[in-house]
Structures are given as C-alpha cells and as structure tokens.
Amino acid sequence: MLEAALRSGAASRQCVFETFARRLPDGRRYGVVAGTGRVLDAIEQFRFGNDEIAFLRERSIVDEQTLDFLACYRFDGNIWGYAEGEAYFPYSPVLVVEADFAHGVILETMILSILNHDSAIASAASRMTGAAGTRPCIEMGSRRTHDGAAVAAARAAHIAGFTSTSNLEAGRTYGVPTTGTAAHAFTLLHDDEESAFRAQVDSLGVGTTLLVDTYDVTKGVATAVEVAGTGLGGVRLDSGDLLIQAQEVRAQLDALGATETKIVVTSDLDEYAIAALAAGPVDAYGVGTQLVTGSGAPTAGMVYKLVARADDDGRMIGVAKKSQDKISVGGRKYALRRRSANGMAEAELLGIGELPEGDGDDRELLVELVRDGVVVGREHTMLEAARARHEASTQELPRAAHQLSRGQAAIETHFLTDTP
Template identity: 65%
Template sequence: MLQAALKAGTADRRSVFEVFTRRLPEGRRYGVVAGTGRVLDAVENFRFDADVIGFLRDRRVVDEETLQWLSSYRFSGDIWGYPEGEVYFPGSPILRVEGSFAECVLLETVILSILNHDSAIAAAASRMASAAGERPLIEMGARRTHELAAVAASRAAYVGGFATTSDLAAGFRYDIPTVGTSAHAFTLLHDNERDAFQAQVDSLGPGTTLLVDTYDVTEAVRTAVEVAGPELGAVRIDSGDLLLVAHRVRQQLDELGATKTKIVVTSDLDEYAIASLAAAPVDAYGVGTQLVTGSGHPTCSMVYKLVARAHSADPKAPLEPVAKKSLGAKSSVGGRKWAARRPDEHGVAETEVIGTGAVPVELADHQLLVELVKGGEVVAREPLDTVRDRHAAARERLPLSATQLSKGEAVIPTEYV
C-alpha cells in the first residue's frame, strides 16, 4: 500500500484513521480501554532499523524508494483518544490518528495489537473486580499466555482493578505491586509437608502464605499453624470444592486460634466462580487462565479505519469523509468524530453520543477524547495508578446493571448525531 501510494502521489494526503469496535463481545455490557500508554511508547519508538531495511530489501518486499522513505520514518502526526481506563461502547472512537496516509497506515497493526489485547484483559479484570468487591485479586496467569503478552496482561489486569501480580517482570517494567506463592513442587521437594512449611517459615517468617492442598488439607492446616503459630499470614487452597473447603478451613483455623490467618483461593477462577464465593470466608482470589485469556473473549474486534482524507498534504485542504459501502455488518460511519457521554440528572451515564462536525453545547463538558500525541510528541503520559483510578470511577458512573454478570446488550446505547 505504501509503495503504491508513494508512486501514485497519494501517500501524503492528509488522513484521519479511527479505532473502534462494531460490537462488544457477546453478552458484555461495556468495554475497557487499556493499552493506550503502551501505544504511545510504541508510536514513539516505531522505526525501521538497518537490519529490518536489509530484510525488506533482500526479500524484495518493497522498492528502493519505499525503503528510503521507511528508513527515515518517524510519526509526526496527532493522536487523540479515550483516556486509558475509560469505558467504551460499540462505535466509540477509542483512538483517532491524523497525519499523512503513509505515516498513519503503518501504525495500524501495532496499535490494534496492543489495544485489542490489553482491552480484552482489562475488560475481564474489571468484571472480576466487580465480582470480588473489596477482596483483593492477584494476577497469576503468566504461564497460560505468551511470555510477553503476560507482562502486558498484568498491566491490563491492574488497570481493570487487580491489586497485585505474581509476574515479577510486570513489577519490574510497570511498577505493579508483586506477591509470591509457593507451588506443590516446593512441598514435594521436601521429605514431608512439615519440613516444607518449616523451610518456608524459617526463610519468610510466619506472615507467609502456606499451600495446604498437596496431601490432606485438614492435616496440612494443623501442621501449618503448629509450624507458624497463630500469626500465620495465610493459607492457599488450589483444588477441590473451594466453597466447602474454605468454610472448613476457616472453622479449623479459628479453632486453632489462627483467627487472623487469611484464606487465599486459586484454581481456574473466573468472574462467576468469584461471585459464587462471595459468601464464603475467602480473603483473596488468585486468578490465572481466565484472566489472561479474557474470560472467553481474548480479543476485542477493534478495527482501524480511514474515516476522512484530504486531496493533499495541505492542512487547509478540506477533509472528506470516506467509508466502506458494502452491505451488512462491516460497513462503517465516515467522518472525523467526536464523542461524549451524556449523563442523566444523577450523573449516571445514559448515552454514548458520537458525531461529526460541531459538538452540541450541552455536551461540551462531557467529551471523551483527549490529546495524546501532538506533532509526533507524546503529551499525555500518566502513572498507571491514575489510569486504574480512572477506570474505577468510570465504572462507578455506569448504570448498576453494568456490573451484573448476566449477559446483555451494551449497558448504554450509542447515538450518532
């Protein structure tokens, strides 16, 4: 595309691309924008180095003129978007990328990869956080997804409301609080369970979390309290009927005087399993597979579409709306868009309003897009805790039914004006 547009003289036409999704995953009531911070890093670092140029030349992927153009590539346009952590709905213009066709079209894959992945994880995390209420969620899914997707998944989970991660690489890279756990292998390494518990407590103190389901849970809990004393931090249960076992273990711990020892449960949890444990004496949830695979929806179907373009690079040349005209679900709405979330009289979100042209006065204060990149420079970096807080606040302003786990349509309608 780039080579042909360069040759045809159309590569520098001023263009507007937008990221949006035509629908939410089946049954989901809202989406969560996540990955924006990673997109900004990726755009800033998007370059073609000598090795890559050499590869493209050897494989004859593009011609010499295009290679020259690529070797000096640097995005110099503007990006606006929903701030990270915000919620979204079908049609929401989550990101708007403006510049020459050539410089914008190259970013399609990396932008969509990041937003589709991270937003899918954050949406699952957000539902789990709703289900868990005040109880903390621990991200433990690294082993069930690609090794670097795992690090991004930890970040997205934190945005969605998780408290901590067991992925130290995510702590290193994004400063997310990390926590650890011991595996069955640690117990099996030792001559017996008591030796294993003793080794862990000797090294980490009685405040550690002991895994109590390698052999017999009741015996393990007794041994754990004997070894660590009633100051034992927590026990972890990773198998069996968690509801039943948690009640029994709580009772046993209380009888042993370990009334402050907490119970952490893990074992293929998802938002429904978490909700079903709401009445159980559980203090924290560790979630792995279902989190990092988006709890049934590992991607978000976001697309990156040209919605308007001028006839030249001239910033004064008028933008013309463009759109694919095919019949059916894949058509889209042309034109450079704004978006606002209209609240009702109580401040609860009522409608996602999307339009082209001037923003109606009554919606001016409810606009959603913010400036992220200006003339190629990132202007909106922010700490991950700000993003996490924003998501919690945005979810708070949705109608209550948004956080119920039952399937349904988007919790507010999208209106085009």
C-alpha cells in the same frame, strides 16, 4: 498499500484513522480501554533500522522509494484517544490518528495488536474485580500465555482493579505491585509437609501464605498453624470444592486461634466462580488462565479504519466502508458521555466533525496524546491514574452494566450530525 500510495502521490493526503469496536464481545455490557501507554511507547520507538531495511530489500518486498521512506520514518501526526481505564462501547473512537496516509497507515497493526490484547484483558479483569467486591484479586497468569503478553496482561489487569501480580517483570517495567506463592513442587521437594512449611516460614516469616492442599487439607491446616503459630499470614486452597473447603478451613483456623489468618483461593477462577464464592469466607482470589485469555473474549475486536481524507482541494471529507455487516461511519468523531443530573451514564454521543453540545452534566472523552509526533499526554496513561479512572468510569455506569448475565451494551451509542 504504502508503496502504491507513494507511487500514485496519494500517500501525502491528510487522513483520519479511528480505532473502534463495532460491537462488544458477545454478551458483554461494556469494555475497558487499556494499552494506550504501551501504544505511546511503541510509537516513540517505531523505526525501520538497517536490518529491517535489508530484509525488505533482499526479498524485493517494496521498492526503493518505499525503503527510503521507511528508513526515515518518524510519526509526525496527532493522536487523540480515550484515557486508559475509561469504559468504552460500540463505535467509541478509542484512538484517533491524524496524519498523512503514509504515516498513519503504517501504524495499524502495531496499534491494534496492543489495544486489542490489553483492552480484552482489562475488560475481563473489570468483571472479575466487580464480582470480587472489596476482596483483592491477584494476577497469576504468566504460565498461561506468551511471555511478553504476560507482562502486558499484568499491567492491564492492574488498571482494572487487580491489586498485584506474580510477574516480576511487570513490577520492574510498570511498577505493578508484586506478590508470590509457593507451588506444590516446593512441598513435594521435602520429606513431609511439616518440613516444607518450616523451610518457608524460616525464610519468609510467619506472615507468609502456606499452600495446604498438597495432601490432606485438614491435616495441612493443622500443620501450618503448628509450624507458624496463630499469626500465620495465610493459607492457599488450589483444588476441590473451594466454597465448602473455605468454610471448613475458616472454622478450623478459628478453632485453632488463627482468627486473622487469611484464606486465598486459586484454581481456574473466572468472574462467575468468583461471584459464586462471594458468600464464602474467602479473603483473596488468585486468577490465571481465564484472566490472561480474556475469560472467553481474547480480543476486543477493535478495527483501525480510515474515516476521513483530504480531497484534491485539501478539504477533509468523510469516507467509510459500507459492507453489510462491517459498516463504518465516515467523518472524524468527537465523543461525549451523556450523563444524568446525578452523574449516571446514559449514552455515548459521537459528533461527526465537531464535539456534541453538552448539557452541563456530560463528560468529554477524547484527550490529546500526541501532537506533531511528540507524546504530550503521558498523564492519561499513568498506571495509578488509570486505576482511579477505571473505578470512576465504571461506577457511573447503570446498574445493569455490572451484571454477569449476558446482555446488550449498558448504554447506547448515538451519532450526531447536521446532515438530515
């Protein structure tokens, strides 16, 4: 596309590209924007170096004019978007790219690969933390996904309320709080469970969490308290009927005097399993596979579409795909969240060509991220700010948004235009 547009002269036409999802994953009621900060990092680093240019030239993938363009490529346009942690709905313009065709079209795959993955993880994480209530959720999915995706998933999950991660690289790169646990291999390494527990406590102190279900849970709990004392930090359960086991272990710990010892549960948890454990004496959840695979929705289904371009006179005109089940709406969008007088979200209003008129209680959604190729909106992607934004954004949604049962989007999206 780039080569052909450069050759025809259309590559210099000013354009507007928008990233949005035509629909939410089946049965979901809202999505959560995540990955915007990583997009900004990627745009700043997006270059075609000597090795990339040589690869393209040797295989005659594009012509010399295109190679010259790519060798000098620096994004020089403007980008607006929903701040990280914000809830989104069908057709919400989560990222708006304003640039000439050549500079904008080349970013499509990079933008979509980041936003589709990170938003899918954050959306699943939001359902899990909602089900968990005040109990903390720990991200533990690194062994269940690609190594790079594991780091990104830990960041996205933290935005949506997970308190910590077992992925140390996510802690180093993004500042996500880290925590760890011992595996069954550590217990099996030693001659018996007591030896394993003593080694862990001697190294990490009595505040550590001991894995008590390698052999027999009841005996494991007794041994754990015998070794660490009643000040033992926690025990972890990783198999069996977690609800019944948690109830039995809580009673046993209390009887032994370890009334402050926490119970952490793991083992293929998802939002439904977490909700089912709400009535049990569980203190924290460790979530892995289901989180990093989006709990059944591994992609947010976002697309990157050209919605406006300059005509021969330089005027911007709306353009859109009109295929049956993949309809787009032309024109640059401006987004407003319609809220009631008491602050509850009622609708997503998308103005075409201009911001919809608010009623005093509404909230603008698009924030400036990049101006003339320079990142200017880092504050909208900072991790702790994104966590706070996620909490505020989801709290203003209707009660139905937080139900785990299948349903439609929690609020409707309305396009507003002067065209009759």
